[in-house]
Structure formats: C-alpha cells, structure tokens
Amino acid sequence: MRLPRTDRGRVVLVLLLAAAVTVFTATVPLLRDWFDLRVYYGTVDSWIHHGGRIYDYRVPGTTYGFTYPPFAAVAMLPMALLDLHVAIAVALLLNLAALAFVLRMLAGRAWRRYGWYGCAPAACALALFEPLRDTFSFGQVNILLLALVLLDCRLLATGRGRWAGVGIGLAAAIKLTPAAFIGLLLVARRPRTAAVATAVAAAATALAAWVAPDASRFYWTHAMWDTTRVGRLDYVSNQSLQGILARLDVSSRAVWAVVVLLVLGVWVARTRRAVAAGDWTAAFALTGLTACLVSPITWVHHLVWLLPSFAVLIRAGHLRIAGALYAMLCTSVVWLWFDDASGVDGFLGSNAYTWITLGLLLRLPVGQSDSDGSTTLPRSTSDVAPAPIPAAPAIAHASAQPAPPSGATSATTGTFAGPGLGLTRKASSDPTGSTRPAASNPQSSSSPASS
Secondary structure, three states, X not given: OOOOOOHHHHHHHHHHHHHHHHHHHHXXXXXXXXXXXXXXXXXXXXXXXXXXXXXXXXXXXXXXXXXXXXXXXXXXXXXXXXXXXXXXXXXXXXXXXXXXXXXXXXXXXXXXXHHHHHHHHHHHHHHHOHHHHHHHHHOOOXXXXXXXXXXHHHHHHOOOOOOOOHHHHHHHHHOOHHHHHHHHHHHOOOHHHHHHHHHHXXXXXHHHHHHOHHHHHHHHHOHHHOHHHOXXXXXXXXXXXXXXXXXXXOOOHHHHHHXXXXXXXXXXXXXXXXXXXXXXHHHHHHHHHHHHHXXXXXXXXXXXXXXXXXXXXXXXXXXXXXXXXXXXXXXXXXXXXXOOOOHHHHHHHOOHHHHHHHHHHHHOOXXXXXXXXXXXXXXXXXXXXXXXXXXXXOOOOOOOOOOOOOOOOOOOOOOOOOOOOOOOXXXXXXXXXXXXXXXXXXXXXXXXXXX
C-alpha cells in the first residue's frame, strides 16, 4: 500500500482512519456511562448537600461507593457546585488536557517534525487503547495522576528538582498507587525529593482529616483494609499478580508476598541502572509497571501507567515490539475469558495484559539519558560529536489493526515521534464490562480506591 503524496489524499486517508476508529469505538467496546464519575459526584453531593458520610454513599441500584482516600473527596469538592452533566463535560476536558500534557512530556518536541499528518494516525491509535478508553468513559482520574507524576519526572530529568516531589505527593494523597513513586525516589537516592513528596502527601492527608475527621478515621482504620469494598480479586479486569493467583484459586497471602518480593527485586535492580544512566523516563516507566503488578487490584483502566513504557520502546527503536504489544492492549482480549478462565488458554488469555506488563518490566530498554526539556529525548546534538542529521523517517503505513504511534530513533540525535490524543466510546450499564455481557454481580473497576 502506497501512502498518498498529496494533501487531499492525506486528508482522505486520515478521515477514513478516523471513521474506522469511530465505528469501532461506537459498536465494539461498551461505554461505562461515566460510572466512576457518578460515584465521585454522588459522594460529594450527598456529603455537602444532604449531610451524608463519604464512605456510606452508594450509587443507586448498585453496591458501589467511594473508596479513595479522603483527600480525593476534598479535591473533588468543586463538583458540589456543578450539575452532573456539567461535571462530566469538565471531567472530559480535564482528561483531554492531562492527556495532551502527558504526551508532551513523553514525546518532547519530536512530534513537530511530523505535523498534523503524523499526529492524526497517532490520535486514532490512542483512541483504540483500552485503558484510555476506559479511563475516559468511566470518568476516571488515572490520566490526571499520571500527569502529576510525569511533571516530577520532567523536573528530575532536566535538573530542576527543587520542586520535584510535589506532583507525586499530591497524586499519592488522591490515590494510593502513585505512592510507589516515593519508593522510586528512595531507590534513586533522592532523599530530599522523597521527603518533599511524603510531606506533601502527609499535608494533604492532614487537610482531609481536618475537613472530614470521621471519614478519615474510618478510611485509615477500616475501609483501606477491607478488600471486599474494592471488588472480586478473580474478576478478569484485575490484571495484577494477585488477579492471576485468584483466578488460579491460590488464596495464600504468603505466595503472593513471595511473588511481589521477586518483582520488587527486579524493579530495584533495573531502576537503579536506569537512574545511574540518567534515564528518568525508563525509571518512571518501570515504577508504573511495578505498581500495576504488585497492587492487589489493577483494573484494566489502571494500565494507562504503561504509556511511558511505550514511549521508551519507541525511543529505543523497538517499533515492531511496541506495535504488537500496543495492538494487544487495544483488543479487549482478556474479556473472552469473562465467564471461565480455567485451562491453559484461560491462564494465558485471561491474564494477557499482566503478561505484557511483566514482560515490559523484565525487558524494557534502559540506559538512555534524558535531556533538554523532554523526558524521553536522549542527549541533544550539542552533547555528542557532530554528525549529519538524517532525514525524517517516512510515516509508517496505516493498517486496520490498531498500532502505537509512529516513531523512529536517530542514531545521532535520539529523537522519535511520540503518540497523539485519544477519545472515548459507547454506553453500557456495566461498570466493568468491555466486549462481554454484564455479569450477574459485576465488580466496578474503579468505584473502589484501587490502590
């Protein structure tokens, strides 16, 4: 297939790609009907306008309620001033803005060389990425948290670490998963930055305790430790190590602890190597992978933490590997084992996203130092011996199968093309279903505070 050379032909190709993506997202996946956002909105509305308690609220007709740390509810207080539909629109805009910021952090300035014709197919590819689809259609906060964390990554990578740690601290106070990045700072021997992150998280938590003392006491002494509030560990959307063990009917916490310790050992070794080379993007990517693996519950939409890993793969020139793994994460393949995950096929297929996460942790390229204001570009040309700059690579051929954003690594400049924007999908009453019908007792993949 030849790519069009005229502007008219390129516009037609992009429109066809956009139409194909629109048809796919409107018919194949099921929209989550802003379920998690309705949890947040209902909780704040009940708390502020009806005198309810944060952790007593349940979405009408369901058993799902608010299970994030109390500071998350405090941060969401502005929703009490909005109508639900306005809150949905604001959440969509915030997620789009956060996604744009994340992509800017990961792609640096390299995207400019490809213009609209290079970025448009990337936007289509992002619209197919299941974790992003779920994050947008649930009204989740994952992209916002990733943006906060990557802000600190940028500060560290560019040598402006004075304020680094604030983003991680705020993210950790809103949801427990980003607290793993405080561990990264300790492994990287950045005690001051780790102290800043811890102090910010503690201050935010203290603010929540002052605003809602009863809710804070309940969360930290009871709700945080009650896994039944989160959902079934064996539910197919749980793509963590604990999810694999639960689907194998292994309930021993000792077994899970041993597996977690092994994964943490790999993470420490690989992260130290990345930090020693100044490769903060890889270090943050490895930490996001590890957080998804060791968390007791990692719903599919939590896997937006894999986006930095794809940026690292593209930067290192592993485009085929990135494309294959990305395409797999667009297929919703794990839902084929929604009803029955037994047998060898169930073991492999129902845990497909976990295998991808584990494989990335083990094999993600590390050691290319960050530089010049973007978190993924290696050394600028001024830092290496003069060499002729190769011509910009051609845009990769578009295919019907979803693929990651096009990009290429230069032997002399280390530049690459980053990803583009993504959108949402169609409506469903099942908060966790994807391409499968609703279970008799579906578990929300985000109504709890997935830690």
